[in-house]
Amino acid sequence: RIPVQEFCMSLLETFARQSGEVELSFYKVEDVDHVWADRFLLETAVLNLLDNARKYGGQSQIFMHVAKSGSWLSLTVADEGPGIPDRFQKYVFDKFYRVPEGNRHEVKGSGLGLFHVREIVKAHGGKVKLISESGRGTKVTVLIPF
Numbered sequence: 001r002i003p004v005q006e007f008c009m010s011l012l013e014t015f016a017r018q019s020g021e022v023e024l025s026f027y028k029v030e031d032v033d034h035v036w037a038d039r040f041l042l043e044t045a046v047l048n049l050l051d052n053a054r055k056y057g058g059q060s061q062i063f064m065h066v067a068k069s070g071s072w073l074s075l076t077v078a079d080e081g082p083g084i085p086d087r088f089q090k091y092v093f094d095k096f097y098r099v100p101e102g103n104r105h106e107v108k109g110s111g112l113g114l115f116h117v118r119e120i121v122k123a124h125g126g127k128v129k130l131i132s133e134s135g136r137g138t139k140v141t142v143l144i145p146f
């Protein structure tokens with residue numbers, strides 16, 4: 001049982017400690033109370049999304065939005081960076097996959113982050129949605145059933 005508000009606050013603290021100066025906006029919808037989840041795993045998943053927004057978002061502001069969406073807790077991390085071209089989007093959750101274009105291979109990574117996110121979310125009976133547009137940014141939403 002995770003109290004959502006407190007979970008988000010400690011998560012953002014951890015992220016700030018890991019990555020220093022990053023501009024991050026956090027929104028939470030009030031009627032979210034708690035969710036049943038493995039705290040460590042859920043934290044790992046969201047930290048992976050924040051890490052990607054920081055690494056690939058090209059100095060853009062990062063947004064995190066937490067809300068109740070029907071019977072799901074929705075956690076969204078968004079950036080206004082270069083985005084992921086359409087043709088690569090279906091692969092980004094694959095093990096070891098990294099987008100082969102743009103300046104992204106200069107950024108270190110193993111291509112496992114989003115793979116882990118998907119596995120973690122699956123283990124909770126949840127879903128992940130990716131919306132990304134070249135030149136406009138990337139938005140990843142994790143949905144966990146209440």
Ligand code: ATP
Nearest residue numbers: 052053056083092098099109110111112113114138
């Ligand atoms: P790791 O997370 O293991 O350190 P990684 O970041 O390369 O490595 P993933 O997190 O799985 O791996 O992401 C896969 C690929 O998707 C990245 O290499 C990058 O090309 C692309 N990608 C992920 N998030 C974003 C984003 N917010 N903006 C643009 N591209 C992204």
Ligand code: MG
Nearest residue numbers: 052109113114
């Ligand atoms: Mg990553």
